[in-house]
Amino acid sequence: MATNFFQTTPDCEIVTTRVFNFPKALLFEAWSNPRHLKNWWGPEGFTNTFHEFDFREGGKWDFTMHGPEKGNYNNLVEFLKIEEPNLIAWKRHSQPLFNVQATFEEISAEEARLTFRMIFETATECEKLKKFVVDKNEENFDRLQRELQIMVLT
Template structure:
């Protein structure tokens, strides 16, 4: 699989979305891009979106509160609580629009080393099949996830080039 290959699937159980990508960078660098706000704000979100962070504390129980700004000028408030962090292998989160959002979903991100590359898998689990379907239909969750991982791949490729140039 090259760095541009992506996989996406809806689970047979009906509540999951799984998106993966092999990124041409070492696992530690890819994981770091998820753990520091200075990195996240540079690549997070689908193409054309930007991110403004309001609060960020990367630790189990910590919160990342941010706004995604769509290319059409629409603002999307977002809220993530980090529920588990196993560096540099795994991150588990709760993700919603705000802290008491009844439609919050769980995501687990895994970082698997494959030689000098890293396979990133994002597995989102929704409370119901209907909420999963709404995320796909209304918010473009599959394509947005693919684009987000593409942004991560491009960003860490730049980081890796900069590190080699030093």
């Protein structure tokens, strides 16, 4: 399993973990292939327009999330570390600023654990978003679950 790429303290991070009943390689594919990622990224009801997706260390992911009722949210991130199929780490260059580390751990041939860490500069910044983000991350993982089911069928 990949080690932590970012150094932090528990009060500066939001961690969401889920076990998926799919192989680790498929889970990583859902994160690393924009054809799949655009279908599930974001809370329930959001859609995405990807402007650039350069999946390599130093590459950029530039996209707009479209809210279900209103609002377009521009996002720009830079991939800092990719260890296929174990780790993806990036830095956000758009507000709110934080880093992300996603780790993929094989439990069995057909089961994998995803740990998604959002890492903030300060505990205050983390606390501001925590009340909104925790439930939204679960919605995001629900959407990922549905995309994985589609991927298996195609």
